[in-house]
Amino acid sequence: MREVELLVVGAGPAGLGAAIEASRYGVKVLLVDDKDKPGGQLFKQIHKFFGSKEHLAGTRGFDIGLHLLKEADSQGVEISLQTKVLGIMEKGIISLLVEEKEMKLLKAKRIVLATGGVEKALSFPGWTLPGVMSAGAAQTLINIERVLPGERILMVGSGNVGLIISYQLLQAGADVVGIVEAAPSITGYLVHAGKVMRAGIPIYTSHTIKEVRGKKSVEEAVITTLDKRWNIIEGTEKTVSADTVCISVGLNPNGQLASLAGCEFKFFPELGGFLPLHDDNMESTKKGIYIAGDLSGIEEANSALDEGRLAGISVAASLGYIDSNRFAKLKEDYWDRLNKLRGGPFGYKRSIAKKRILLSSQQKEMRDQERDCIELEENTKLKNYKSIPSLKEFQEFPGYPSLSRIKKGAVACIECIQEIPCDPCVAACPFKAININPYITDLPYLDENKCKGCGVCIASCPGQAIFVLNYNYSSEKAAISFPYEYLPYPKIGGKAVGVNRKGEPVAEVEIVKVDKRANFDKTTVITIACDKKCINQIRFIERIKDDA
Amino acid sequence: MPKDNEKNSIKKIICRCEEITEEEIREAIREGYTTIKSIKRRTRAGMGLCQGRTCSTLIRDIIAEMTGDKKEDILSDTVRPPLYPVELGVLGKKNK
Numbered sequence: 001m002r003e004v005e006l007l008v009v010g011a012g013p014a015g016l017g018a019a020i021e022a023s024r025y026g027v028k029v030l031l032v033d034d035k036d037k038p039g040g041q042l043f044k045q046i047h048k049f050f051g052s053k054e055h056l057a058g059t060r061g062f063d064i065g066l067h068l069l070k071e072a073d074s075q076g077v078e079i080s081l082q083t084k085v086l087g088i089m090e091k092g093i094i095s096l097l098v099e100e101k102e103m104k105l106l107k108a109k110r111i112v113l114a115t116g117g118v119e120k121a122l123s124f125p126g127w128t129l130p131g132v133m134s135a136g137a138a139q140t141l142i143n144i145e146r147v148l149p150g151e152r153i154l155m156v157g158s159g160n161v162g163l164i165i166s167y168q169l170l171q172a173g174a175d176v177v178g179i180v181e182a183a184p185s186i187t188g189y190l191v192h193a194g195k196v197m198r199a200g201i202p203i204y205t206s207h208t209i210k211e212v213r214g215k216k217s218v219e220e221a222v223i224t225t226l227d228k229r230w231n232i233i234e235g236t237e238k239t240v241s242a243d244t245v246c247i248s249v250g251l252n253p254n255g256q257l258a259s260l261a262g263c264e265f266k267f268f269p270e271l272g273g274f275l276p277l278h279d280d281n282m283e284s285t286k287k288g289i290y291i292a293g294d295l296s297g298i299e300e301a302n303s304a305l306d307e308g309r310l311a312g313i314s315v316a317a318s319l320g321y322i323d324s325n326r327f328a329k330l331k332e333d334y335w336d337r338l339n340k341l342r343g344g345p346f347g348y349k350r351s352i353a354k355k356r357i358l359l360s361s362q363q364k365e366m367r368d369q370e371r372d373c374i375e376l377e378e379n380t381k382l383k384n385y386k387s388i389p390s391l392k393e394f395q396e397f398p399g400y401p402s403l404s405r406i407k408k409g410a411v412a413c414i415e416c417i418q419e420i421p422c423d424p425c426v427a428a429c430p431f432k433a434i435n436i437n438p439y440i441t442d443l444p445y446l447d448e449n450k451c452k453g454c455g456v457c458i459a460s461c462p463g464q465a466i467f468v469l470n471y472n473y474s475s476e477k478a479a480i481s482f483p484y485e486y487l488p489y490p491k492i493g494g495k496a497v498g499v500n501r502k503g504e505p506v507a508e509v510e511i512v513k514v515d516k517r518a519n520f521d522k523t524t525v526i527t528i529a530c531d532k533k534c535i536n537q538i539r540f541i542e543r544i545k546d547d548a
Numbered sequence: 549m550p551k552d553n554e555k556n557s558i559k560k561i562i563c564r565c566e567e568i569t570e571e572e573i574r575e576a577i578r579e580g581y582t583t584i585k586s587i588k589r590r591t592r593a594g595m596g597l598c599q600g601r602t603c604s605t606l607i608r609d610i611i612a613e614m615t616g617d618k619k620e621d622i623l624s625d626t627v628r629p630p631l632y633p634v635e636l637g638v639l640g641k642k643n644k
Contacts, residue, residue, distance in 0.1 A: 034632070087629025097634055103641065121602045123570065128561050252605055259627040267620030273605070274624055 004030045006315050007094060007108035009085050009257060012040020013301045014293025015114035016068045017308025018315070022112075023075035025316035030108075031072070032083040032096065038072075039065040040116060041136070042301065044143045046171075047164055048462035048523070050422040052440055054337065055302045058424035058460050060521065064301070088261040092288075110288050110315045113258050114308055117251035117272060117294035122156060125211045127247075131218030135165045135248035142172040150244030154221050155179045156209050157248035160300070163192035165248065170199055170543075171486055177242050179203045180223050182230060185384035189346070190418050191463030197388050198540040200503030205386050209245065210237060218243050251298045258295060262286045266360055270353040271297030277361040280335070281314035282307060285361060290315060297357070299350060303341050310334040344419035344441030345383070388501040389417070391536050398445040399434075401469070406535065410453025410470040410479075414444050415501075415539075416463060428460035455481050459520035468527075469535050477529040479512060484526045486543050489514050498530050498538035506530075506537050562610070563603040565596020573607060577614045584608060585625045597633060600625055 008019045011033035019031040037043065045061020056064050072079065086095045086103075088111070096104040119134040126132070131150060135157070138149045153174050155166045158181035166176045176196065184206050186193045193203060204223060210232065211222040225236035253275040255265060263276035264285040275297055282290045290311040293304035310331065317327040342351035359365065394400050399414025406413075414425070414434070419441040425434045426444070433450035434457060436442050455468040464483045473479035480498075490496055490511045498509035513527035530538055560570040568591050576590040584600070584607055587593055593607060594600030600607075608622045630639075 084632045086631055086634060089629070095629070097630070097632060097638070100635070101638055103634070103638055118601055120605055123560060123562055123606050125560050128564060254601075255624075256599070256601075256627045256631055259624070260629060260631065265624075269619070273619075 001093070001105050001107055003107040003109075004028060005108070005319060006030070006110045006112065007032065007106065008112045008114060009033075010040065010114035010116055010293070010295075011035075011038035011079060011081075012114060012116055012293060012304065013042055013064075013068070014116075014295075014304040014308035014311075015040070015112065016072055017305040018112040018114060018290070018292055018312035019077045019079075019308075020068065020071050020075050021309045021312030022315050023072075023077050023312075025313065025321040027110075027312075027316050027319060027321055028078075030078050030080060030106075032080045032085065034082065034084045036082050038069060038079055038081065042068070044136075044139045045301070046143055046168060048521070049301065050420060050462050051302045051341065052337075052421070052423055053427060055305070055341075057422060058428075058462055061301065068305075085257055088257065109319065110290065111261070112282075112290045112292060112308070112311045112315065113261070113263075113276075113284075113295055114291070114293045114304075114311075115254040115257055115295050117298050118254045119247070120250045120252055122209070122247050122249050124209055126213055126218070129212055129214050129218050130216070131214065131243055132212055132245045132247065135161055135246040138244070138246045139165045139168060142168060142174075148172055148174050149246075150218075150242075151175060152177050152242045153244045153246060154209070154223075154240055154242040155246045155248060157181065157250070158183075158186045158188055158193065158203055158205070159248060159250065160188035160192055162246075162248035163188040163196060165246065166201060167192070167195050167199075169246075170196065170201070174244075176201045177240055178223075180207045180209055181205045182208045182226055184228075185386050189420055189463065190385055190388070191416060191420075191461075191465045193385075194388060194415070194501060195464050197502050198499065199543060200499070203387065208232065212245055218245055221245055251294060253295045253298060255295060258284065258289070258291060261289050263289060263291070266357070268297060268353045268357065270349040271299070271357075275357075277357055279361045280358055281318075281331070282311035283314060288318075297350065297354065299341075303338060306334055306337050306341070310338075340440050341421050343421055343439055346418070346420060347441075383418070393417070398443055399466075401446060401448045401451070405448040406469055407471050409472045410455075410468055411448060412446060412451050412453060412455070412457055413467045413469050414446055414457075414461075414465060415467065416444050416461070416465040419443060420463075422462060424460045424462065425457045425466060428457045430454065430456060455515075455525060458483050458525050459523040464523070467539060471532060471535055473512075473529055476532070478532040478535045479527050479529050480535065480538055481513070481515075481525050481527040482540055483523045484541075485523055488544055488546070489516070489524060490526060490541065490544050496528065496541040496544070498528060498534060499540050499542055500537050501539050503540070503542075505542065507534050509534075509538065509541065511541075562606050563591075563593035563596065563600075565598050565603075566592040566594075568593040568603075570610065573610055574614065577611060582611055582615050582617070584611070584622065587611075588625055594625060599627075599631075 005028045008031040042065035051057035084097045094106045258276040292307040292311040468481040470479040509528040509530040515525040581590045
C-alpha cells in the first residue's frame with residue numbers, strides 16, 4: 001500500500017494553499033480532487049477579488065487560480081484529479097476511487113480536508129421544475145460551459161454570491177428580472193449591489209419566493225412581501241415572468257468526509273451550520289486530521305486560502321520540517337491576516353464564531369461578557385441598506401469630494417461606504433491621494449488636494465465604486481468616468497442614456513472616451529459628457545445590448 | 549398552468565433523489581419520527597444518490613418548525629462509506 005506524508009482532499013483555494021505551503025517546507029504531498037480540473041470554485045470567478053496586496057486583491061479569481069496552480073507545480077505537488085475519497089477506514093486506511101474505474105488504498109501520516117461547501121436548497125412549490133437551480137450552477141453554466149441558463153432570471157438571495165452571479169449573468173447577456181431578499185436589507189456588500197442596481201435590476205428586500213409555475217419548466221415565479229417576523233403577508237403576491245430561478249441562500253460546510261473520519265462537530269449558524277471543530281493550527285479533534293476553507297466555516301476564497309496555508313505549515317511543523325520558533329512566527333502572521341479579513345461589520349459574527357470554535361476545541365466556553373463586548377464594539381459600525389443610499393448620505397463619507405473641490409476640476413469620487421477588507425485603490429493612486437488606515441477595513445479617505453483626477457483608481461476598485469468627476473470638461477459640459485464591463489462597448493461620439501445609481505434615466509449623454517488600456521484588466525473606463533448639473537447624479541449608462 | 553396551491557404544497561418534493569414529499573416528512577414527524585435518521589428510515593428521505601446532501605438541511609428546518617427543537621440539537625445522519633456511488637465490479641476488483 002502506498003504511503004504519503006500528507007493527503008490533501010479538495011483542490012480549491014484551501015486545499016491548494018495547504019498543499020503548496022506543506023510542499024514548500026519539504027512535505028511530500030498528494031492532492032486529490034473529484035473534478036477533472038483543479039481550482040475548486042476559483043475558475044468560475046471572473047470578477048476582481050477584494051482584499052489586500054498579499055491576497056492579490058484586484059486580480060480576477062481565475063487568474064488567482066492560475067497563479068496557485070503554477071505555484072503548486074513549481075513546489076512539486078502531486079495532483080490526482082477525478083479522484084474521489086470513498087472513505088477513511090480503520091487504521092487510517094483511505095480508499096480512493098480513480099476515474100470511476102479503479103480503487104486505490106492509501107495511508108497518510110497527515111490529512112488536510114478542504115472539501116468546501118454545499119449550496120443550501122430552498123423548497124417551495126415548483127422548486128423541482130427544470131429552470132430552478134442553485135446560483136453556483138448558473139455560474140458554472142455561464143463561466144465554465146459558456147451556456148446561458150435562461151434569458152430572464154430571478155435571483156433569490158442578495159448575499160455576495162447572489163449579487164456577484166446576478167452581475168455575471170448580465171455580463172453573459174441574460175436579463176435579471178430581480179433579486180429577492182427575505183431580510184429587510186441587502187445582505188451582501190453594497191458595492192456589489194451597486195453594480196446590478198446601476199444596470200437597472202430591482203432588489204426586493206423583505207420578499208420571498210412563494211411558488212414557481214410552469215408546464216414543463218419555469219414560466220413564472222410568485223414573490224410576496226414578508227413582515228418583520230418573516231411571515232408572508234397575504235395578498236402581496238406579485239407574479240414575475242422568468243424562465244430561470246437561481247437560489248443563493250447560503251452554503252453548508254461539506255462535512256461528510258470529516259464526519260466519517262471521526263471529527264467532532266458543532267453547530268455554528270454564522271458559519272453555515274454543523275462543522276468540525278479545530279484548534280489554532282487548523283487541526284480537528286481527530287489527531288493528524290486538519291481542516292481548512294469552507295469546511296471549517298463558510299467564508300470566502302481569501303480566508304480559505306490563508307486557512308489552507310496555515311494548515312499546510314502546521315502539518316509541516318508537526319512532521320518536523322519547520323522548527324518551533326519559525327512556525328510560531330509564520331502562524332502569527334497567518335492569524336493576523338485572517339483576523340484582518342474577518343474585520344469590519346461583515347466579518348464580526350464570523351470572527352466571534354471562529355473564536356468560539358477555538359475555545360470549544362479546548363473545551364472552554366467563551367464567557368458571555370467577553371462576547372457581548374466584541375459584538376457591541378463591532379456592531380455599532382454595522383449599517384444596513386435597503387437600497388442605494390441618497391447622494392446626501394454618500395457625501396458624508398470620506399471618499400466623496402467637497403462641492404468646492406468638484407468645481408475646481410477633475411477629481412476622484414469614492415462611493416465606498418462600508419467597512420470591508422479591501423485596499424487596492426491605495427496602491428493604484430500615483431499621487432498617494434487615497435488612504436485606508438490604520439485598518440484595511442477602514443473607509444478610503446480621499447485627500448482631495450492631492451488628487452489630480454487621473455482615474456487610474458477607477459479600474460483598480462473591485463467594487464467598481466470609484467468615479468472621476470470633471471466639472472470643467474467644457475464651458476457647458478461636465479464629464480463623468482466610470483467602470484464598464486459589458487460587451488459591446490459604446491462608441492466614441494455616440495449618444496447614450498445616462499442613469500443614476502439606481503439605473504433610472506437622468507439625461508442623454510455623449511460618449512467621449514472608451515479607455516481599454518491593458519493594465520485595467522478588462523475593466524473599461526468610459527467617460528461621458530453631460531450637463532454640469534448632473535455631475536452628482538449620473539454614474540452609469542444604459543447598457544448597449546447588441547451591435548446594432 | 550397549475551393554480552391549486554394546496555395541491556402543489558402536498559406535492560412539494562423535499563428529497564429529490566427518492567422523491568419524498570414534504571407531506572410525507574410531516575406525516576412521519578407527526579407519527580413521532582423526529583430525527584433526521586429516523587425520518588430517513590421511515591420515509592427513505594436522504595437514502596438516494598446524493599445521500600441527503602441537499603435535503604437534510606430542509607428536513608432539519610421542518611423538524612425544528614414542528615417540534616420546536618433547536619436546529620443545533622437536530623443532529624445529522626451518520627455518514628457511511630462509500631461517500632460516492634461505486635460500481636460493484638470496481639469495488640470487487642482485486643487490487644494490484
